[in-house]
Amino acid sequence: MKFKLFQIDAFTDSVFKGNPACVVPLEKWLDDQILLEIAKENAVAETAFFTAEDDHFNLRWFTPDIEMDLCGHATLATAHCIFKELNYKKEKVIFKTMSGKLEVTKIKNEYQMVLPSRPATSTQLPVNILNSLNIKPKEIYKSRDYLLIYEDQKAVENIIINRPVFDEININPGGVIVSAKGDHCDFVSRFFTPQATILEDPVTGSAHCTLTPYWSKKLGKTKLKAQQLSSRGGLLSCELKRDQVYILGKAITYLKGSIVL
DSSP: OEEEEEEEEESOSSTTSSEEEEEEEESSOOOHHHHHHHHHHHTSSEEEEEEEOSSOEEEEEEOSSOEESOOHHHHHHHHHIIIIISOOOSSEEEEEETTEEEEEEEETTEEEEEEEOOOOEEOOOOHHHHHHBSSOOSEEEESSSEEEEOSSHHHHHTOOBOHHHHTTOOOTTOOEEEEEEOSSSSEEEEEEOTTOSSSEESOOTTTHHHHHHHHHHHHTOSEEEEEEOSSSOEEEEEEEETTEEEEEEOEEEEEEEEEEO
């Protein structure tokens, strides 16, 4: 069996930046264990698999460890693959996923995703996570992911995770977002996942489903500019519209190849 494979950097227009995702078009679904093995072999944060229907695409996301319920950057990468590499002629792609129907619209050289809003509520932080952080947060919330709010951007930049302690907890399928008001944008963030092959995710679209409603309320505005402060970095434009988050970003193809099984 032979399958096409694309590696695409999302939330950037330059290779070696943003968040890399592998995208694999399929004619029909393979066994779940094979999908997971392919994701492990690809060794990036997410591998997206999709099949085509008459008026939509079915989309699933796998890390090297588990299947995810939602992944923003791999959705963006998949849309880029469909539009750019497969020459899809419509202006909008509709995906059916574990998180419901997702839409991605091509707007000039960018892609606008419509994702579900996931507001977080105030909570207590598990002791393992608290003890793994070199800087303690001033506010703690949780949706799918824990959201930790810090005093300023410098604190977020200086976060160090004690991984052995951090990995004592499993937030399957979630992670930990650390965030603060940005120096040159509305807010900044980083994202960490315990017990994952890749500890820090370069740019996390799904985290902005929680970050956007939080900062929208905090800053009193619905349109926000965001930056993820990983070593690769990523820029996102976010807008809150009722129970949906609109995220605008770019993508670029890094690699085209084949998987042979």
